[in-house]
Amino acid sequence: MKTDRIEARFHLDYPEFSLDVDLDLPGRGVTALFGHSGSGKTTLLRLIAGLVQVREGSLRVHGEVWQEGQHILPTHKRPLGYVFQESSLFPHLTARGNLAYGMKRVGNAMNRQALDQAVELLGIGHLLDRRPHQLSGGERQRVAIARALAVQPRLLLMDEPLAALDLKRKQEILPYLERLHDQLEIPVLYVSHSPDEVARLADTVVLMEQGRARAIGPAAEVFSRLDLAIALDQDASAIIEGAILSHDDAYALTRLEIPGGHLTVARLDHDIHDLVRVRIHARDVSLALDEPGASSILNILPARILEMREIEQAQVLVKLCTGAGGKTPLLARITRHSRDRLQLQEGQSVFAQVKAVALMD
Ligand SMILES: Nc1ncnc2c1ncn2[C@@H]1O[C@H](COP(=O)(O)OP(=O)(O)OP(=O)(O)O)[C@@H](O)[C@H]1O
Numbered sequence: 412m413k414t415d416r417i418e419a420r421f422h423l424d425y426p427e428f429s430l431d432v433d434l435d436l437p438g439r440g441v442t443a444l445f446g447h448s449g450s451g452k453t454t455l456l457r458l459i460a461g462l463v464q465v466r467e468g469s470l471r472v473h474g475e476v477w478q479e480g481q482h483i484l485p486t487h488k489r490p491l492g493y494v495f496q497e498s499s500l501f502p503h504l505t506a507r508g509n510l511a512y513g514m515k516r517v518g519n520a521m522n523r524q525a526l527d528q529a530v531e532l533l534g535i536g537h538l539l540d541r542r543p544h545q546l547s548g549g550e551r552q553r554v555a556i557a558r559a560l561a562v563q564p565r566l567l568l569m570d571e572p573l574a575a576l577d578l579k580r581k582q583e584i585l586p587y588l589e590r591l592h593d594q595l596e597i598p599v600l601y602v603s604h605s606p607d608e609v610a611r612l613a614d615t616v617v618l619m620e621q622g623r624a625r626a627i628g629p630a631a632e633v634f635s636r637l638d639l640a641i642a643l644d645q646d647a648s649a650i651i652e653g654a655i656l657s658h659d660d661a662y663a664l665t666r667l668e669i670p671g672g673h674l675t676v677a678r679l680d681h682d683i684h685d686l687v688r689v690r691i692h693a694r695d696v697s698l699a700l701d702e703p704g705a706s707s708i709l710n711i712l713p714a715r716i717l718e719m720r721e722i723e724q725a726q727v728l729v730k731l732c733t734g735a736g737g738k739t740p741l742l743a744r745i746t747r748h749s750r751d752r753l754q755l756q757e758g759q760s761v762f763a764q765v766k767a768v769a770l771m772d
Contacts, residue, residue: 420469441598445617573585606634727749729745
């Protein structure tokens, strides 16, 4: 029995959909259940919560048995927090009242410390006396997340917590989610169909396709696999983690240290040594055989071609690795014509010119 894992095996049949998974997931960090609409993400989350029950299943969280066949621990006895797409706060209670209610529901003696920590993490101290209709959508979600955390769950389940928010509100709330990620020990299962959110928040990605887990692995690895549908998407991108090396205030630029190399990006509001993630879209990367001379492009990275795949009639997706030891993955989308003209081959050394770096900030 593994005490640091989430082991989930379920088989479920609906008339027009079946789900079949056997997952062994890390018991820490954020694991994204990622995939198209209808791929079974919410159903899987609800099975884990016990809100949907099937006899054919087993679930262990940190070694604790939540289900073994027909022995199913009811939802209210599972130490979990659940955050829905739209916050499910009681309209007649203040934010404080909602938090207190959440704690009573699970029979937890009021744990002041957990509550205070949740309030602090989500930055809702000044909102506690307001009722839900006096809060913005993003603020309501922050209260809902704090309520889920205040009961000190052993697992936090989040079902597209940002889906109902507009872009501005999403940007507001994302830093709080990142704080959860950085400061909490509680593992999070996070349902999303947004590559942006997943790239920004997830340590591990479970790619769901038609009720099956098509791929599982670190976010950077899954996103750069050419055999998966995400690579075919217009938004296909590589995720790169780097540390802030320096700021150049005169030009409003920040220099990042990435494994075995450097990237220059628009000025980031972070301290030196902070870790950040950036996303480089395949469509923003072009390839050259020789190191380009004078160029307006800031980031030119020596790279090696790992794999190439024709994705449309005219296009080829190229997977590269850059940096010493070739640890950093990169994707480039080029035309078939360019591939042939440059006579590109797997294993070849090239220069990747990065036209833009999407900042996940
Ligand atoms: N109670 C149910 N009875 C029958 N079919 C269902 C039921 N609940 C879900 N389904 C079907 O199961 C499939 C998976 O649904 P699910 O909500 O898990 O997908 P999802 O990946 O979370 O999608 P979305 O991103 O749109 O929320 C869908 O085809 C849905 O119609």
